[in-house]
Amino acid sequence: MEDPFRRPTFTREQLIQYFSLLYRCEPEAGESKLKEIELLVTSDPLEALFQLQRRHIATFPFSNLVLHYSHHQTISLDPDVLFHKIVERGLGGYCVENTGLFEIVLRTLGFQFYPSGGRVSKSLAPGPENADFFGFGHKILIVIIDKIKYMVDVGFGPQGPTQPLVMRDDEPDVSGFFQMSLVRKSISINTDAAQRPWQYRYRKDTDSEWVVAYCFYDIEFLPEDFGVMNWWTSQHPRSGFTQGIIFTIFLLNEAEDDIEGNLMLLKDVIKVNRNGNVEILKNLKSEEERVAALKEFFNVHLQPMEIRGIRGKSTEIKTV
Incomplete structure (x- = not known):
């Protein structure tokens, strides 16, 4: 019997x-939106998936x-715990959390x-150096609609895909807030060149070089796999998530039918990117300023015991 x-x-x-958070409405209206999506899942599941992914990444932050x-x-x-932390508290989460929550919604x-699972690029920079990857440390979903597979990712942060991407060779690039594509080819670190993982890549525009963000294989991962990945990502001293703070959320356009940018806290800076135009909104000079900025820009209200948790860590903003 399955557990x-x-x-x-x-x-x-x-x-x-x-859904009340997804559509920024009262519970009564949230229930109506839920019923609309349930009907859409039956009549046009791909459109439902597009709407859900777009609104999820514009509602729930990517955060450590x-x-x-x-x-x-x-x-x-x-x-x-995921529901309480991400939905009820608004604290966000990284890939295994945000995509884990989205996975349960879709199910x-x-x-x-x-x-x-995917392997994240070690460089996240344009050019051939992107051929080097970390071990498996990223979670994605492969959704099947009318026998066609789509890669869905709501947990890669500001460079992550903003819509489902078709897992099919020679698909055209997707244009939006930035350009995205999936390509399938071998990577230099594999000894078997016949293995061709899918690579998710992005670029600012057609005049820019592609950046390979991560690669993944068309295989199913089990909950135990994500448990191992989560431990390394959250606890290992060499993990980037233990070395710095990131809190970012995508921004919907006025019509709420596309993503136009993102708002980000990165270490001690608040900045916004709208259609490629980056503006620094605030430089944070103390822990008090960072806690206040989380409340002002992201409506995140940290409790006193949570605020005290950063004392003595390398990521604490030291007030001179």
Whole structure:
């Protein structure tokens, strides 16, 4: 008998709360939006998937905040913990959390998919040096609609895809806030050149070089795989998530039918990127200023014991 914890779903009440945030409305209207999406999943599942991904990344931040502002400084993948942290508290999460939450939403709505893992590029810079990758440390979903596979990712941060991408050779590049594409080819670190992982890449515009963000294979990962990945990413001293603070969210355009940029806290700077135009909004000179900025720009209200959690860490802003 299959362990039900391995394939969790959300309750009706949890979905209504999720959709109320997704559409920034009261619970009554959130329930109506949920019913609309449920009908759309039946009549046009791809359009439903596009809407859900777009609104999810514009509602729930990509963040490693609790690794620095908490008394425990750990990441739990328990479904109820994810819901409380991301939906009820608004603290965001990184890939295994944000995509993990989205995975449960999609499963509850009846989508067909399976999770997989990716290797993140070591450089995230234009050019051939992107051929070098870390070990498996990123979570994505492979959603199947009308026998066509789509890579869906709501947990890579400001360079992550903003819509489902077709897993098919020779697909045209996708243009939006920035350009995105999937290509399938071998990577130099493999001894077997016949292995051709999919590579997600992005660039600012057609005049810019591609940046390969990560690669992944068309195989299903199990919850135990993500448990191992989560431990290394959240606890290892060489992990970038233990060395710096990031809190970022995508921004919808006025019509709310596309992504036009993102708002980001990176270490001690608040900046916004709208259609490629980057503006620094605030330089933070103390912990008090950073906590206040999280409240002002992201509506994140940290508790006193969470604020004290960063004391003595290398990521603490030292006030001179």
